[in-house]
Amino acid sequence: MTDRTVCTKTFPLNNGRSMPAVGLGTWQGGVGTKDAEALEASIIDALRSGYRLIDTAQSYGVEAVVGRAIRNSGVPRSEITVVTKFWANWHHDPAASLQVSLDALDIDYVDVFLMHWPFATTPAPEMRPLRKNESPTIVETWKLMEKLVGPRCRAIGVSNFTQKTLEEIMAEATVVPAVNQIELHAMNPNLKLVPYCQSKGIHVMGWSTMGGSGADNPILTHELFKGIAQKHGCSTGVVSLSWAVQRGVTVIPKSSSKARIEENIKLVTLDDEDMAKMNDAQNTVKRFRIADHITRLWMEMDGKPTLQGWTRVDFGWEDEQGNWLT
Template sequence: MTIPAVGLGTWQGLGIRNKHQDVRDSIIYALRAGYRLIDTAQSYGVEPAVGEAVRESGIPRSEITVVTKFPSEWHHDPLHALQISLDALGLDYIDIFLMHWPSAADGDEWNLLPITASPTFVETWKLMEKCVGSRCKAIGVSNFTQKLLDEVLAVATIVPVVNQVELHAFNPNLKLVPYCHEKGIRVISWSTLGGGGEHTPKANEILAHPLFKRIAANHGCSTGGLALSWAVQREICVIPKSSSLSRIEENIHLVTLTQAEMEEINEAHTTIARIRLADHISTLAGERDGEQTIKGWTKQEFGWEDADGNWLT
């Protein structure tokens, strides 16, 4: 398989009025503007709009890569989760089906299980391998680290085709990306433009800091275009979301950075700020035995940090 370098993300936030129509229209516009990769998930609540846009765009289905993800409550039965997405999308097949988070849940997406409880993410992966066929071309993971991938690869018959992770200049994953490439796993980046709103205002510096503005000016592009170009030049796929038609067009046009510019951006997490946006997303946060968790697991269990707080990805 091949996968486009730039796609359109479809997480538009919860409670957005007219979300179905907005998502549908933006995808149709993007596909007609040249996009061929659409990323979504069951938890985004927009799969029906995604499928409708794909069907009505006029672009042959065979030219479009559709990625979707199933939530933690379906770790025990990915085949059923696949059917849920197929029914919602109204499509004959999904190109890439992802485990959205490695942590499983019992019955409800937020009744999260400990890392050792069954189904473990390894058990779920073995069940996912049965999904591959005429209704699902390929399978992958999301929010996995080297630690977790090592465990999957130790038993996998099918190697995950992609690993979708938070990745931006303040969390560049300089160790995780080459690890994935070495294993034949393509990395897809979420939140490549930073952001994070009022809870992580420093993350907005990816679009505002003088370093990024200077390099963007060298190439006559926006700082957003710079951030996407930096990731793609590292052979990472990007899936920026936008409801702005002009920005949708802008995001697909990349520039080529010099090696010196690449290195400056690679080091921004040490010279400007180091931020893991997942740490600040309130809907992911929890507590277990007095320790903060994300989707039910500690940072050490994820493999994001060691016992001393050193970042490992």
């Protein structure tokens, strides 16, 4: 194994602050007592290993665990970037949603507050999925979010947005999103969307950069990725994380293993050939979108498959002919 040091690289945000290149994701399938204890331990391990970014969301059901881990880590709150996201049922009132997160986290402020998805639902308990142009629209929600920027919410941003949806809010925005958090891995590299965001001063965070947890994830098994990993004396996961960071993207790998947590923040430098192979893997290996397989969110509406009321065209993922746009 090649000697590697903890990655302390940061990227500038458009509000004058910065964001670490590597953080810890906190999504997990279970939220029972043992799951919570394991998550708290993993966050503390990460912070003590040099991580300074924790990503979470209201829908993960773990904000209270995240806040407790931060307090128990011994790392000053001022050194940690905390990102959280509000769910679709709060699009009508992001201010109330911010208070929900602050109460759950039990911290004085969040560093970045994100609209988790462009789609909206009616408020709880009904939570009926709304079509794209039903109120509150993403523009209406963004205008409400702009009022939140201040001592309790240092920056605002979006998640799972494309060129299409970003352009819709940017046409009326007075605050440019600081962050766009998107699905990003070699099978869905977003070779157009990432530079688009960067040209607008929007920093990109990637989720599932290791390709997801499925058994058919080629990043873990395909010879292309294994060959690059062997060349650099690291795991295929570290190759994937390094590829994204070299493109200017923040990554937030999730792991419950202390050894893996420590490994994931020690990146390698890929050469031009490695980067080209990774960028082209969507053509030479496989192309897929993890979001297409989040079965609990997909439903039929108006005779079409939709993700909570939105089609792939609505999102800006594809055109009417099915060509990928990001």
